[in-house]
Amino acid sequence: MRIGIVCYPTFGGSGVLATELGKALADKGHQVHFITYQQPVRLNVFSANIFYHEVSVPTYPLFDYPPYELALASSMVDVILNHDLDLLHVHYAIPHASAAYMAKQIVLERGRNIPVITTLHGTDITLVGRDKTYEPVVTFSINQSDAITAVSKNLRDETFKSFAITKEIEVVENFIDNTRYNKRPIDAFKKVIAPNNEKILIHASNFRKIKRVEDVIEIFAKVHAQVPSKLLLVGDGPERRHIEEQVRKLQVQDDVRFLGKQDQVEEIMLVSDLFILPSEYESFGLAAMEAMAAGVPVISSNAGGLPEINIDGVTGYTAPVGDVETMSQKAISLLSDETLLQQFRKNAKAQANKYDLQNIVPQYEKIYSRFCRMECGA
Numbered sequence: 176m177r178i179g180i181v182c183y184p185t186f187g188g189s190g191v192l193a194t195e196l197g198k199a200l201a202d203k204g205h206q207v208h209f210i211t212y213q214q215p216v217r218l219n220v221f222s223a224n225i226f227y228h229e230v231s232v233p234t235y236p237l238f239d240y241p242p243y244e245l246a247l248a249s250s251m252v253d254v255i256l257n258h259d260l261d262l263l264h265v266h267y268a269i270p271h272a273s274a275a276y277m278a279k280q281i282v283l284e285r286g287r288n289i290p291v292i293t294t295l296h297g298t299d300i301t302l303v304g305r306d307k308t309y310e311p312v313v314t315f316s317i318n319q320s321d322a323i324t325a326v327s328k329n330l331r332d333e334t335f336k337s338f339a340i341t342k343e344i345e346v347v348e349n350f351i352d353n354t355r356y357n358k359r360p361i362d363a364f365k366k367v368i369a370p371n372n373e374k375i376l377i378h379a380s381n382f383r384k385i386k387r388v389e390d391v392i393e394i395f396a397k398v399h400a401q402v403p404s405k406l407l408l409v410g411d412g413p414e415r416r417h418i419e420e421q422v423r424k425l426q427v428q429d430d431v432r433f434l435g436k437q438d439q440v441e442e443i444m445l446v447s448d449l450f451i452l453p454s455e456y457e458s459f460g461l462a463a464m465e466a467m468a469a470g471v472p473v474i475s476s477n478a479g480g481l482p483e484i485n486i487d488g489v490t491g492y493t494a495p496v497g498d499v500e501t502m503s504q505k506a507i508s509l510l511s512d513e514t515l516l517q518q519f520r521k522n523a524k525a526q527a528n529k530y531d532l533q534n535i536v537p538q539y540e541k542i543y544s545r546f547c548r549m550e551c552g553a
Contacts, residue, residue: 176547177206179254181275182266184215187381188461189296192349193266194218199536201225208254212243216438228254244270251278255289261547262290268299269309272316290546293320297458298385300334314338322542327480330458345542349459350535353528356468360445368432368446374404374510377447377471379440379462382412389421390453390499396425397503402510406431407447409440444469448516449506455496457481468527472519474506490523
């Protein structure tokens with residue numbers, strides 16, 4: 176098949192999932208065309224089956240804000256017609272689903288009917304999409320898609336609750352490439368971070384308010400007071416300056432490292448002992464699943480789709496949003512019991528294996544095959 180993938184090219188979950196999906200499809204012989212405003216950060220391999228098309232947005236004095244959606248729709252039309260795509264798979268509803276609808280109508284007038292599959296990822300539905308400014312367009316665009324998928328049961332239910340969706344939403348869960356985590360941790364790297372064999376806690380996100388990174392710092396401060404430990408913060412975003420101030424205020428700055436955005440996050444996960452994700456909402460929790468793939472138990476909130484992947488008392492522990500005290504005590508008890516920690520490590524790894532790309536990618540292929548033209552092949 177010749178598949179167009181439209182996504183955000185950033186470190187966010189939707190962009191990571193879309194890029195890894197494209198790479199996996201290319202490995203299986205499909206021709207994959209990425210259409211976005213810059214090369215996706217996870218698109219770090221060469222493949223004869225992968226093509227990248229940059230969306231160029233011209234600027235004119237007339238526009239206060241460059242019309243990206245129009246430029247994106249035009250780029251889709253160009254790639255569809257010039258590379259004879261069989262379908263478009265757009266990730267994150269805003270503005271990709273509406274731009275895809277526009278592109279679909281344009282090529283339809285030229286004798287091509289291009290199927291559009293829309294995958295919902297989270298805040299495009301639970302946060303941005305609910306805004307009255309966007310809701311009518313989001314609802315219309317989703318309903319005009321030929322197929323709709325969501326990355327968790329919770330997100331599917333939230334979408335039906337918040338929008339007048341008239342079509343079936345199929346749950347195709349996020350996935351990871353477990354082979355990236357099937358290696359030994361680098362002892363020298365761990366020794367640099369924790370020279371006295373301290374426990375290593377880790378958090379990875381885009382540092383937005385919804386991630387509640389301030390809770391991560393509070394939890395670490397409580398753990399640090401009882402268990403010799405270090406904290407690694409992977410990522411960056413609008414809350415970073417506030418978090419740096421909080422770290423200094425709680426006087427744990429000597430044991431907290433800000434690592435910034437990291438592409439090869441598995442090397443960091445593999446030397447860690449516990450992942451902290453106290454988010455206000457997660458549609459799935461891809462970062463938590465990546466930690467589990469490295470055999471790292473998770474302390475998380477029980478919001479959104481997190482309880483679907485982080486099984487309380489098995490792969491880690493869950494607690495209500497904002498319950499820093501419970502999360503801290505669970506973390507301390509787990510880090511203080513090496514036998515229990517090792518069992519949770521094994522459980523986390525086993526849970527991650529269920530979400531391997533070899534199990535999930537065929538589900539997307541099955542959906543594609545329902546809409547692919549009769550003459551298209553692998």
